[in-house]
Amino acid sequence: MQYSNQKRLLVAVDCIIFGFDGSEYKLLLIQRGFAPEKEKWSLMGGFVQETESLDEAANRILNQLTGLHDIYMEQIQAFSRPDRDPIERVLAIPYVALIDIEKYQRQINDNFHAHWFPLKSLPKLIFDHQEMVDLALNKLRYKAAFHPILFELLPDKFTLPQLQAMYEGLYETKIDKRNFTRKLLSTNLLKKEKEKDKSSSKKGAYYYSLDEGHYKDNFLSIHNFMPKSEIFFESN
Amino acid sequence: MQYSNQKRLLVAVDCIIFGFDGSEYKLLLIQRGFAPEKEKWSLMGGFVQETESLDEAANRILNQLTGLHDIYMEQIQAFSRPDRDPIERVLAIPYVALIDIEKYQRQINDNFHAHWFPLKSLPKLIFDHQEMVDLALNKLRYKAAFHPILFELLPDKFTLPQLQAMYEGLYETKIDKRNFTRKLLSTNLLKKEKEKDKSSSKKGAYYYSLDEGHYKDNFLSIHNFMPKSEIFFESN
DNA sequence: CCAAAAGTGTTATACTTACACCCATGC
DNA sequence: GCATGGGTGTAAGTATAACACTTTTGG
Numbered sequence: 001m002q003y004s005n006q007k008r009l010l011v012a013v014d015c016i017i018f019g020f021d022g023s024e025y026k027l028l029l030i031q032r033g034f035a036p037e038k039e040k041w042s043l044m045g046g047f048v049q050e051t052e053s054l055d056e057a058a059n060r061i062l063n064q065l066t067g068l069h070d071i072y073m074e075q076i077q078a079f080s081r082p083d084r085d086p087i088e089r090v091l092a093i094p095y096v097a098l099i100d101i102e103k104y105q106r107q108i109n110d111n112f113h114a115h116w117f118p119l120k121s122l123p124k125l126i127f128d129h130q131e132m133v134d135l136a137l138n139k140l141r142y143k144a145a146f147h148p149i150l151f152e153l154l155p156d157k158f159t160l161p162q163l164q165a166m167y168e169g170l171y172e173t174k175i176d177k178r179n180f181t182r183k184l185l186s187t188n189l190l191k192k193e194k195e196k197d198k199s200s201s202k203k204g205a206y207y208y209s210l211d212e213g214h215y216k217d218n219f220l221s222i223h224n225f226m227p228k229s230e231i232f233f234e235s236n
Numbered sequence: 237m238q239y240s241n242q243k244r245l246l247v248a249v250d251c252i253i254f255g256f257d258g259s260e261y262k263l264l265l266i267q268r269g270f271a272p273e274k275e276k277w278s279l280m281g282g283f284v285q286e287t288e289s290l291d292e293a294a295n296r297i298l299n300q301l302t303g304l305h306d307i308y309m310e311q312i313q314a315f316s317r318p319d320r321d322p323i324e325r326v327l328a329i330p331y332v333a334l335i336d337i338e339k340y341q342r343q344i345n346d347n348f349h350a351h352w353f354p355l356k357s358l359p360k361l362i363f364d365h366q367e368m369v370d371l372a373l374n375k376l377r378y379k380a381a382f383h384p385i386l387f388e389l390l391p392d393k394f395t396l397p398q399l400q401a402m403y404e405g406l407y408e409t410k411i412d413k414r415n416f417t418r419k420l421l422s423t424n425l426l427k428k429e430k431e432k433d434k435s436s437s438k439k440g441a442y443y444y445s446l447d448e449g450h451y452k453d454n455f456l457s458i459h460n461f462m463p464k465s466e467i468f469f470e471s472n
Numbered sequence: 473c474c475a476a477a478a479g480t481g482t483t484a485t486a487c488t489t490a491c492a493c494c495c496a497t498g499c
Numbered sequence: 500g501c502a503t504g505g506g507t508g509t510a511a512g513t514a515t516a517a518c519a520c521t522t523t524t525g526g
Contacts, residue, residue, distance in 0.1 A: 002324045006283045008244035011327055047242045050325070054316040075313045078329055080290040088238045089286070091247055091327075093314055161478075178480070179516065201477040203523040397505075414507065415489065437504040438497035 010090040013057040014045035014129065015065065016076070016136045019101040019116060020153040020166050022200075026101065026116040027133060029123070030065065033112070036086055037126040043094070043133075044112065058095040065112055066104045072152040073097045076136050084128050094132040096140060098152035141170055148189055151210055159197050159205035160184070246326040249293040250281035250365065251301065252312070252372045255337040255352060256389040256402050258436075262337065262352040263369060265359070266301065269348075272322055273362040279330070279369075280348065294331040301348055302340045308388040309333045312372050320364050330368040332376065334388035377406055384425055387446055395433050395441035396420070 017028035032042040044065045048057045058073055076094040084090065101116065117123065125133070144150050150166050151158075164180050184190060191211040196204030253264040268278040280301045284293045294309050312330040320326065337352065353359065361369070380386050386402050387394075400416050420426060427447040432440030 003246060003283070003326075006246055007286045009247050009284070010239060010242055011245050011247070047239070048245070048316070048327075050243045051318055053318065054314055054327075077311045078290055078314055080284070082287055082289065090239075091284075091290075159478090176517070177478085178518090181479080183515090196478095198524090201523090202525045203476080203478050205478060395505090412490070413505085414491085417506080418508095419488090432505095434497085438499080439495070439503080439505050440497075441505060 010088060011048045011054075012045050012090050012092045013048060013054055013061055014043040014092055014094045014132060015058060015062050015073075016043055016094055016096045016133055017062070017066070018096065018098050018119075018136075018140065018153070019104070020150075020169065021101050021116075022162060023165060023169070025119040025169055027119055027122060028065070028099075028104070028114055028116055029125070030115075031113040032126060040126045041117075041123040042126045043129045044114070045092070054093050054095075058097075062095075062097055065114060066099065068099060068103060071097050071099055072149065076132065076139060079128055079132060081128065092128075092132070094136060096136040098140075098149065100153060100155050102155055144170060148187070148210075157193060157195075157197075157207040157209050159207060161200070161205050163208075246324060247284045247290075248281050248326050248328045249284060249290055249297055250279040250328055250330045250368060251294060251298050251309075252279055252330055252332045252369055253298070253302070254332065254334050254355075254372075254376065254389065255340070256386075256405065257337050257352075258398060259401060259405070261355040261405055263355055263358060264301070264335075264340070264350055264352055265361070266351075267349040268362060276362045277353075277359040278362045279365045280350070281328070290329050290331075294333075298331075298333055301350060302335065304335060304339060307333050307335055308385065312368065312375060315364055315368060317364065328364075328368070330372060332372045334376075334385065336389060336391050338391055380406060384423070384446075393429060393431075393433075393443040393445050395443060397436070397441050399444075 019026045019028065028044070029041045030044050031039050044061055046057065046061045046064075048054060052060065054075065055073070058075075059069065059071075062071060062073065063069055073095045076096055079092040079094065082089050084092065119133075119137070122130070122133070124130075140149075144167075150163075150170070153166060154162060160181055161177075163184065164175060164177060167180070168175055189211055190208045193207035193209060195207050197207055198204040255262045255264065264280070265277045266280050267275050280297055282293065282297045282300075284290060288296065290311065291309070294311075295305065295307075298307060298309065299305055309331045312332055315328040315330065318325050320328065355369075355373070358366070358369070360366075376385075380403075386399075386406070389402060390398060396417055397413075399420065400411060400413060403416070404411055425447055426444045429443040429445060431443050433443055434440040
């Protein structure tokens with residue numbers, strides 16, 4: 001049985017994959033392998049198959065590209081301009097993923113010609129992909145101000161200076177390290193490890209890890225790194 | 237030209253229409269006019285047409301139901317379970333709308349048998365519509381804590397007690413009226429009118445209206461009406 | 473021994489919370 | 500004149516923001 005006289009559409013999922021390399025944010029892009037816009041830089045995407053949900057499609061596509069599973073992903077809003085794809089109408093549902101760049105070791109999948117680009121200097125993207133990235137970044141800025149999601153970008157053990165650099169990068173602002181440390185530690189989400197990371201200084205910085213026990217019970221208080229006026233009028 | 241060998245899907249938009257009657261939140265529902273689930277309570281929905289975007293579809297559908305245009309609407313995330321509609325796979329994109337119940341005066345459109353139900357006592361809804369409503373409400377709670385959107389539910393002139401009742405209803409909490417007043421007035425979004433509303437007390441409460449001049453320049457500071465732990469782990 | 477990054481405390485200010493009485497009016 | 504809901508201020512506690520010096524160690 002079918003609903004009659006209604007137009008059916010192609011539905012695609014596009015993956016916006018953010019990484020952080022310790023000093024700047026990066027976006028994983030591929031060179032599109034088919035027409036139109038063949039060879040142009042693009043988000044990794046694919047059509048939703050008959051028996052999968054959007055979440056499943058997004059995970060399948062991310063896995064094809066990076067070989068990774070169980071990655072933090074979240075749906076961004078649908079893009080629906082009828083003419084957004086010149087070949088045929090395609091409804092696109094972008095997903096954001098946050099991954100630790102180290103975990104993605106240019107796996108088997110060189111066939112996609114994937115490349116990390118600094119967010120500050122992206123190449124021109126096909127269709128409305130740049131819009132998707134902008135929206136996703138905005139949403140990430142908004143959400144990270146209240147939710148402990150940026151940790152997804154770091155390895156299991158990380159240092160406070162790394163964490164601070166991540167927040168500073170996202171909000172393009174300087175944060176006083178004493179205030180930052182105090183606020184993050186006050187959440188009880190962090191557990192201090194015994195070892196130090198000496199890769200970026202002679203003295204070395206203590207490693208921390210997420211304290212899973214507290215992860216569910218506690219919460220970060222509000223980070224005011226983002227100007228309040230932006231919190232208010234931008235984003236979702 | 238077309239992309240080959242790909243399944244195309246029906247895409248529907250469903251409208252989650254919230255109202256506030258001065259003491260409780262309501263949801264506008266219709267009795268579905270066609271099979272399956274004919275006569276059951278449902279969100280107002282419709283299929284996306286060939287030449288319209290999702291936003292356009294949502295506005296068209298809302299207008300069909302209520303006769304209203306230029307209403308605040310926002311996309312919620314896509315629902316994509318392959319079997320969510322028993323007839324045929326349909327991807328649903330819900331939209332939330334906030335409307336002033338007074339403005340919707342059971343227009344011409346009685347043909348849809350629309351009815352306002354208190355959110356607390358909704359009938360059983362078809363498919364996954366209850367899930368959509370829950371998600372939308374969550375998102376509204378979250379967003380209203382930082383953005384001045386609840387005003388959309390009120391007429392142009394409203395009183396502080398009305399406004400307070402709206403926040404109290406949304407967060408299911410009591411708020412001290414002195415603190416509430418101070419915080420809202422400190423935003424500079426409100427302009428005091430000369431007239432009073434005497435409909436709910438003998439003394440009468442002053443009307444306020446949104447000060448459009450300040451609407452863009454200023455911002456509300458954060459309302460802590462919602463427990464922080466919820467801000468943290470729920471919603472978008 | 474010195475350069476470079478990590479770590480740590482205090483004070484002033486702003487914001488949040490808790491709390492209670494008088495006011496205006498219609499009946 | 501009294502019952503009902505509207506309006507208003509203050510003080511204590513908590514969170515934020517601004518600020519500079521000492522520690523460690525590899526070279």
